[in-house]
Amino acid sequence: MTRLRRFDFVRLAALCGSGVALVALVALGAWLAIGSIAAFRHEGLSLFTGNDWGYRQESFGAAAMLYGTAVVSLVALILAAPIGIGTAIFASEICTRRVRLAIKMLVEILAGVPSVVYGLLGVLFLREWLYALFEKLGLDALSGDTILTAGTLLAVMILPTVATLTDDALQSVPSRVREASRGLGLTRAEATLFVILPQAIPSIGGALLLGLGRALGETIAVFLVVGRADNLLPENLASWRPLVDAGQTISSKLGGAETNIAVGDPLHSSAIVALAAILFGSVLVVTLAAEALRARAAKVMGR
Amino acid sequence: MKRRRMLDRLFTVAMAAFGLATLCALFTVVGIVVWRGAGAISPSFLLDELRGAGADGGVFYHIAGTAILVATAALVALPISIAIGLMSHGYLGDGRGRRAIEAVLHALNAVPSIVFGLAGLALFVNTFRWQKSWLAGGIVLGLMIVPTVAVAFLEKLRAIPAHTIEAASGLGLRRSMISTAVLLPQAASGLVTGLLLGLARAAGETAPIMFTAVIFSGATIPHGIDDSPVLALPYHIFVLAQDSFDPAALQKAWGAAAVLVALVFGLAIAALPLRLRIHEEAKRV
Numbered sequence: 001m002t003r004l005r006r007f008d009f010v011r012l013a014a015l016c017g018s019g020v021a022l023v024a025l026v027a028l029g030a031w032l033a034i035g036s037i038a039a040f041r042h043e044g045l046s047l048f049t050g051n052d053w054g055y056r057q058e059s060f061g062a063a064a065m066l067y068g069t070a071v072v073s074l075v076a077l078i079l080a081a082p083i084g085i086g087t088a089i090f091a092s093e094i095c096t097r098r099v100r101l102a103i104k105m106l107v108e109i110l111a112g113v114p115s116v117v118y119g120l121l122g123v124l125f126l127r128e129w130l131y132a133l134f135e136k137l138g139l140d141a142l143s144g145d146t147i148l149t150a151g152t153l154l155a156v157m158i159l160p161t162v163a164t165l166t167d168d169a170l171q172s173v174p175s176r177v178r179e180a181s182r183g184l185g186l187t188r189a190e191a192t193l194f195v196i197l198p199q200a201i202p203s204i205g206g207a208l209l210l211g212l213g214r215a216l217g218e219t220i221a222v223f224l225v226v227g228r229a230d231n232l233l234p235e236n237l238a239s240w241r242p243l244v245d246a247g248q249t250i251s252s253k254l255g256g257a258e259t260n261i262a263v264g265d266p267l268h269s270s271a272i273v274a275l276a277a278i279l280f281g282s283v284l285v286v287t288l289a290a291e292a293l294r295a296r297a298a299k300v301m302g303r
Numbered sequence: 304m305k306r307r308r309m310l311d312r313l314f315t316v317a318m319a320a321f322g323l324a325t326l327c328a329l330f331t332v333v334g335i336v337v338w339r340g341a342g343a344i345s346p347s348f349l350l351d352e353l354r355g356a357g358a359d360g361g362v363f364y365h366i367a368g369t370a371i372l373v374a375t376a377a378l379v380a381l382p383i384s385i386a387i388g389l390m391s392h393g394y395l396g397d398g399r400g401r402r403a404i405e406a407v408l409h410a411l412n413a414v415p416s417i418v419f420g421l422a423g424l425a426l427f428v429n430t431f432r433w434q435k436s437w438l439a440g441g442i443v444l445g446l447m448i449v450p451t452v453a454v455a456f457l458e459k460l461r462a463i464p465a466h467t468i469e470a471a472s473g474l475g476l477r478r479s480m481i482s483t484a485v486l487l488p489q490a491a492s493g494l495v496t497g498l499l500l501g502l503a504r505a506a507g508e509t510a511p512i513m514f515t516a517v518i519f520s521g522a523t524i525p526h527g528i529d530d531s532p533v534l535a536l537p538y539h540i541f542v543l544a545q546d547s548f549d550p551a552a553l554q555k556a557w558g559a560a561a562v563l564v565a566l567v568f569g570l571a572i573a574a575l576p577l578r579l580r581i582h583e584e585a586k587r588v
Contacts, residue, residue, distance in 0.1 A: 010483055011393075014385075018386050083325055085321075086317065111329075112570075116537045120544045159328065159329070188315070189315070192314070219510045220537075220541060254417045255513070276421050288413070
């Protein structure tokens with residue numbers, strides 16, 4: 001039996017096209033890994049632990065940026081999580097189907113506001129509002145450009161992500177669960193809090209992690225309001241001080257002038273690439289964890 | 304019993320408050336942009352070029368630059384996403400291949416936009432010596448939105464009933480025919496939706512283009528590839544937000560923000576009808 005296999009052009013095109021995406025990803029990973037070797041050689045572990053970033057001194061300890069990135073993103077997540085989850089519960093468990101879709105639509109359209117617009121709002125409004133608040137509270141902040149300002153702005157930015165993905169998570173709990181718990185005489189609050197929420201916890205975790213991932217990588221809005229003060233680590237973590245100080249995140253450093261200054265200086269640009277690698281690495285871990293949680297939850301729910 | 308009912312009421316009110324808070328926050332954002340931006344917008348603002356360090360004139364070339372970047376991004380993202388979808392559902396079975404494709408898309412989606420910008424700087428500006436070029440920005444933006452476009456396409460492909468494909472192969476169609484005559488047209492709406500959403504995102508991004516494609520003033524329509532920067536709405540707003548104390552320039556920045564938001568919302572709203580239908584269909588399957 002001779003079967004002539006005709007040349008399959010579509011297959012070749014599909015292979016090439018998908019190959020481009022794969023090659024881009026692999027090349028990006030390789031560039032980040034190889035490009036950061038020089039900086040890791042030069043600094044060793046103090047790239048993470050040292051608090052002495054200064055390219056003129058050729059020292060690249062990024063501890064303050066790691067701290068800044070972590071705190072800004074966590075502030076954003078802590079502010080956005082309750083509001084986002086509450087919104088999702090409202091839309092999914094309390095509203096009628098139509099109202100739920102309307103809310104979801106609005107939230108998803110509004111989620112499209114570009115980060116530079118948030119940045120502009122942060123610079124001209126949030127910064128002033130928070131500074132006035134700090135003064136009223138007697139916190140002697142130097143300006144409105146603080147870790148808290150960046151975190152608050154980011155919270156609004158990731159709110160749609162958290163809300164709409166949590167809504168998906170709640171919706172994926174089968175309706176027979178709702179009916180059964182109502183049939184047992186539970187009120188809506190009890191059914192939601194003790195039956196539906198616990199079942200949706202893994203995928204809500206996924207939703208929060210995706211929000212966190214977005215917060216970690218966000219550059220422009222943070223850049224504009226975080227103050228971009230290098231090497232500032234708080235002395236006393238158990239106070240308001242760390243929040244009302246200016247700071248620097250990995251992304252705000254990468255978005256700044258140093259990226260252009262570093263061109264042509266192998267060590268300095270390697271340090272910049274190392275920062276990019278750390279940033280991508282952390283967002284990647286968070287995103288893949290989130291997707292794993294969501295995929296497992298989807299399997300359990302039998303979708 | 305009474306206490307339980309009261310707690311239930313309380314719960315409802317609290318959740319409604321959260322929902323209201325979210326909508327209020329988001330409407331405040333849009334409201335401020337409209338309130339501050341509307342005053343700046345006029346026909347001449349849309350059709351004139353900017354003068355005097357952003358204090359005078361309009362944003363015609365910023366809109367044109369953003370349109371060029373977005374169109375290039377579409378031309379980059381569309382074929383790649385079609386290829387990924389057809390590879391996944393036309394040629395790979397249910398198992399490992401598909402999961403690998405999904406993993407690549409998740410990983411690509413996890414690349415922060417600033418990292419895309421730096422990679423573009425390293426490749427196009429420092430290696431190819433293009434200086435700043437619209438093409439570099441378009442390619443970077445295109446790659447960035449591939450996950451958005453491809454995931455929407457895949458979602459729609461997944462919803463094609465198995466018997467449709469079985470019928471097609473029962474008729475003796477080759478895989479290539481099934482891909483182009485069944486899969487692509489049946490899932491085209493997902494592709495369009497994903498593309499619109501992706502382009503909405505690409506239009507608003509600053510970080511991927513600021514090192515590779517845009518300058519603050521002096522560019523018009525580009526004529527070549529190397530040393531052919533464009534102006535863009537998001538970068539313009541970004542620069543003015545940083546260091547403008549000139550109220551006239553800030554007024555223009557708000558105008559630019561309003562135009563940008565209108566553009567992004569337009570794209571997102573255009574994607575909406577298809578999107579909701581996909582969403583609901585996906586649930587029914």
